[in-house]
Amino acid sequence: MSSGSSTRTPAGKRAPQIRTRQRQQASRLAREARSVHGGRSDRRPVWIVLVVLAVVGVVTVLYLIYQDSRTDPDAVTVGGSGFRHAVGQPGIGAAAPAFTLAAHTGGRVSLADHRGKNVLLYFQEGLMCQPCWDQIRDLEKNAGAVRAAGVDAVMSITTDPADQINRKMTDEKLTTPVLSDPDLRVSHAYTANQYGMMGTSRDGHSFVLVGPDGTIRWRADYGGKPDYTMFVPTDKLLTDLRAERRP
Structure with missing residues (x-):
């Protein structure tokens, strides 16, 4: 133990x-x-x-x-004209949205009526924009140069009523067809109301060239910020068209 x-x-x-x-x-x-x-x-x-x-x-x-x-509507380029512009949507190569609108001369006009032609659509701000009507006057004054650039017809589109457009065209002594788009249906389809000084309630200063097959061959939206351009001399406009259009 x-x-x-x-x-x-x-x-x-x-x-x-x-x-x-x-x-x-x-x-x-x-x-x-x-x-x-x-x-x-x-x-x-x-x-x-x-x-x-x-x-x-x-x-x-x-x-x-x-x-x-x-x-981005504010994304801009400076073409050979020296004028800043965007290229909105639908853009070059896209099918141009179809439309039928009341014309200031009476009756209705469709984009399809011009199938087989190069048609220049000019979306503009309307009655209160005098430079916009001066733009139409300059295009008419230089109609020969416009045709030489391959444009067969010019149509303008704005949001005012057709009867008021008719009075304005009579006062200005202009003949280019101007179409009324009061509900902005066509303007929205082309997003042309994204480039003006009045917000989205009116169009800016947009040009869309529709080719014979109904596709967009060229587009330039000049009316956007910061410049809010409401007039482009026809020779400058055609400079951009020739440089930027697609066959």
């Missing part, structure tokens, strides 16, 4: 040994934790995530720039 009792460690002496082992175990666990969280195995996934986020950010910015270049 005395020999058995001599091999046991007294309880008072065991306590320091237990605490020492506990401290050693805690120290070992702490080192393992630091190795896991501070080592290369943890840094590598964070680096990959940062690269992926950067790539996604660049792609997003490029996509937004691309979308803006397609739809």
Whole structure:
């Protein structure tokens, strides 16, 4: 019995040994934790995530720039004329939206009536825009140059009632067909009401050349900000048409 009792460690002496082992175990666990969280195995996934986020950010910015270049009415170009203009939608190469509208001379006129011809549509602000009527006068004055540029017919579209347009045309002594689009149905189809000084309630100063097959061959929206151009000399207009039109 005395020999058995001599091999046991007294309880008072065991306590320091237990605490020492506990401290050693805690120290070992702490080192393992630091190795896991501070080592290369943890840094590598964070680096990959940062690269992926950067790539996604660049792609997003490029996509937004691309979308803006397609739809932003304020995105403009300066053609050979020196006049800033946008190219709205539907743009060059797209099918021109069909329409039938009341003409200032009476009756109704359809785009389909001019199938097989190059037709220049001129969307304009209307009765209160004197430069717009001066534009029609300048086109009529230079009708020979307009035909030489390959334009077979010119039609203007605005949002005023046909009878009021008729009185204005009589006063101005003009003969170009002007069509009435009071509900902006056609203006919306061509987004021509995005380029004026009166917000979206009226058209701006847009030209759309529709080819013999009904597709848009050229488009220039001059009326947008910041210049809000309401008159372009015919020779300058034709300079842009020749340079930018598609066959």
